Amino acid sequence: MKRLPTEQRRKQIADAALRIIAERGLRRFTVAAIAEEVGLADGTIFRHFDDKDDIVLEAVHQLEEALIAQETEYEGDPLERLGAFLHHRITLMRERPEFFKALFSDDLAQAGPPEAGERVRALKRRSMQFVRSHLQQAIDERLIEPGHSADALLYLVHGTALAIVFSGNDLKKVTGESLKSGAIWESLERLMRRS
Structure with a gap:
């Protein structure tokens, strides 16, 4: 396997850890599984990390960077800013479902x-x-x-996000189409916004 710069390899290993935690669960989250996922020997992992806890901390760091990155860039009224925030999150959910599955399942925290x-x-x-x-x-x-x-509406918005995370492609199989993040927010906003 091609030798990668340390930072790139660390990211690759942390990404693999997130995928394993999200898709296989904690019982299958092992150094051997990570090594297999990235194509390295088990011991090679520890050239880049002190231990498994260090890998998890790097995975959490990557998650923090991805989720916090754009929080201050939203414009418009509060609902427009919230819509932009949710669009970013839904897009990220689709691009990196392992982030949200690991986050919402509590496996990453454990x-x-x-x-x-x-x-x-x-x-x-x-x-x-x-x-x-x-x-x-x-x-x-x-x-x-x-x-x-605000508390009741928070659960409506949060529940929608959870449904997206845990339905994966199942919704598309049932309805025959994939909802766009804009359509999801537009429906929520129409329910809430004053006429």
């Missing part, structure tokens, strides 16, 4: 040291707070029909 679990839980809280604060701001600005609470 795979490594306590610090990994704390960071994963902080990521979840941060995402939920982002959505809730934008919903509350939309309520305060009277952009949402009266009578809705």
